Ligand SMILES: Nc1ncnc2c1ncn2[C@@H]1O[C@H](COP(=O)(O)OS(=O)(=O)O)[C@@H](OP(=O)(O)O)[C@H]1O
């Protein structure tokens with residue numbers, strides 16, 4: 609409660625300061641009070657007295673992002689659902705699945721490099737909002753580019769971004785081919801399929817690598833357990 613009062617007072621102070629400065633009508637004062645964000649100018653961040661701290665306190669948990677990356681067919685959605693199930697009794701979770709988001713928010717994006725980058729950036733921003741809401745956000749998308757994954761990590765200030773790489777060989781993913789997309793790609797009916805004729809850049813510094821070899825792949829439950837162990841060992845979950 610004292611934090612809410614302190615934050616509220618700071619906010620009031622900022623609002624008064626803003627009103628005083630704008631009433632002075634000094635030339636260029638608007639530029640000092642607002643920021644330039646990307647292509648936008650004259651954007652002002654609006655703070656509210658109830659913030660992440662208060663939301664986390666109410667939910668009695670910390671908000672963070674578990675980002676699951678890997679080739680199509682590597683088991684991202686399966687792991688996301690299994691992990692969501694494992695965590696459900698311990699906290700509030702939400703899954704952002706690449707495939708599902710492409711049914712709505714990202715339906716305007718294709719699989720060309722520029723759109724892939726947009727897709728990852730958008731999901732990173734949404735994941736950040738979910739973490740800010742105090743939730744454990746599980747994002748599962750191919751996210752083939754290292755630079756875009758690392759930009760998402762930066763959005764979350766690094767400490768609340770846990771990257772899980774499902775390191776499953778292309779041959780295993782292709783043999784699974786649950787949607788028949790690899791078959792269509794090999795038949796040249798799909799062009800620019802990640803891992804075949806489009807690049808996948810594996811991470812060099814992620815928090816968790818789940819290794820799967822041709823004849824030796826852990827069950828979804830034991831993969832989820834590996835993530836849960838990491839979360840416990842690093843203070844993201846209580847025992
Ligand atoms: N060209 C091409 N390349 C890769 N994937 C393709 C393509 N076309 C369709 N799909 C299907 O789209 C799903 C990937 O969506 P994502 O949003 O996770 O991909 S990405 O992060 O933007 O790369 C992916 O889902 P998953 O198989 O669950 O990974 C595919 O089913």
Ligand SMILES: Nc1ncnc2c1ncn2[C@@H]1O[C@H](COP(=O)(O)OP(=O)(O)O)[C@@H](O)[C@H]1O
Pocket residue numbers: 678679680681682683684685686687784786825826827828831
């Ligand atoms: N650990 C696993 N072991 C064996 N098969 C798996 C495993 N995880 C997922 N699968 C299977 O692999 C296929 C692809 O899984 P999916 O979760 O849809 O992958 P992705 O979301 O990465 O495309 C599905 O048929 C799924 O049942």
